Amino acid sequence: MFQLVEKAVLWMAVLRIFSGSLEIIVAMIILKVNNIEKALAINSTLALVGPLILITTTAIGLLGLVDRISFTKIIWVFIGVACIIYGVRSGN
Template sequence: MFQLFEKAIMSMALLRIISGSIEIFVAILILKFNDIEKALLVNSSLALVGPIILIITTTIGLVGLSERVSLTKLIWIFGGVACILYGVRSS
């Protein structure tokens, strides 16, 4: 059967849609609470969602590329993602 998108592409896009929906939902919650302490608490919970989505999406993409990319390049990509996560956390 004809397939328009690869499974990896669909999975990555779906995760990004879910992530964006969570962001919008949190924005609505912040407006609903109308309290700076609660807004800060809800907003800080997003600090967990972003990196998790990044890691999962990157892993799905790398698994999809694993047949076409050498092991050395995969290690460099994982190293780059690790540097991004370290840079975001160490402020």
């Protein structure tokens, strides 16, 4: 009947719910300020949160898998996350 949720999965979901809620709240704040300069500043501040959530949820997931996968695979996942962040942040 009831299925237990792994702690790592639960915390990953909680972080994503928090992140999504924060995005919605910031969108409403941007609409409320109704000023392009302030909206851009608010949006830029929010842009810092996304990568932190990505790194944190990935780390939690990997910690949940640490006994099931090799250390080399964990390193490859972190390298992949770093490449994603670099690609998104890169201006060119």
